[in-house]
Amino acid sequence: MKPFVLFDFDGTLVQSKLLAIRLFNDLAGKYGGRRIAEEEIGRLSDLSIPDRLRALNVPLYKLPALALEGKRAYRKESAHLRLAEGMRETLGALREQGCRLGILSSNTSENIRHYLETNGLDVFEAVHSASNLFGKDKAIRSLARAMGLELSRLLYVGDEFRDVEACRKIDVPVAAVTWGWDSAKLLAEAGPDYLCHSPEELLSIVKGWE
CATH class of the missing domain: 1.10.150 (DNA polymerase; domain 1)
Known part of the structure; x- marks a missing residue:
């Protein structure tokens, strides 16, 4: 699965x-x-x-x-922000592989939905806001419970040290991406399950998911 x-x-x-x-x-x-x-x-x-x-x-x-x-x-x-290069294609490919997709961010749900609607991205079945900047672990657990998902079947994809820390607290697999804010060096220190340098690399990780 x-x-x-x-x-x-x-x-x-x-x-x-x-x-x-x-x-x-x-x-x-x-x-x-x-x-x-x-x-x-x-x-x-x-x-x-x-x-x-x-x-x-x-x-x-x-x-x-x-x-x-x-x-x-x-x-x-x-509304005029660009998706990470290659991300639109990767999202489509993930859906074709049978993955369910969601968003959990410290940004507001309103901001995120506004962006998705403006840019024609209707591939996400859940958009959730984590109001506490350092409380993503609780938000992830809450979302998983509400959707009937096992934490071990989630893969969180984030660009910050705190994303990796949050997932480590609740044993959720995490892929840290290097095209966001935190450097590859800082992300590696957090110890993610995967360190991704491109959306295509993320797609390869999911293809090999066991």
């Missing part, structure tokens, strides 16, 4: 890194932080979220409010 493939949204399905940086820079001063310079993006990608916030002078306790305001601004500009 093929896995239920559960995707993160930003950085995994869509190329939203530059938009996220721009929104952060627009809001940084309000939350005590500083703007991200283009030349430091690579270095920041090697850091965990707490370390990244320290480097940008944003207190961790201000992150939820900053993220909420960022999500409100996100919808106005997200």
Whole structure:
């Protein structure tokens, strides 16, 4: 039986890194932080979220409010974001293999559904928002319970260290993708089951799923 493939949204399905940086820079001063310079993006990608916030002078306790305001601004500009290169074809191929697909993201369900509708992506049977930035393990467990899915039959696909950590807590197989925010080095340190460098590689992993 093929896995239920559960995707993160930003950085995994869509190329939203530059938009996220721009929104952060627009809001940084309000939350005590500083703007991200283009030349430091690579270095920041090697850091965990707490370390990244320290480097940008944003207190961790201000992150939820900053993220909420960022999500409100996100919808106005997200419709024109591009899917990760090769992702549309990979999603179609996964469906042809008999995989069920869903999305679980820290972004809002409204933002995600708006993007999917605008871009003609109707391949996902579930779209769920994890409101707690560091609570994806609980959100994944809740979604699996609601849909009658065994955790071992899920494959979570995400682009951040915290995605891998969340899956490790509940023994959900996880594929970390390197085309999003966190660097391949940081993702490897988290110890994912799979480290993917392209959507085509993800497809190969699912083809060989046992």
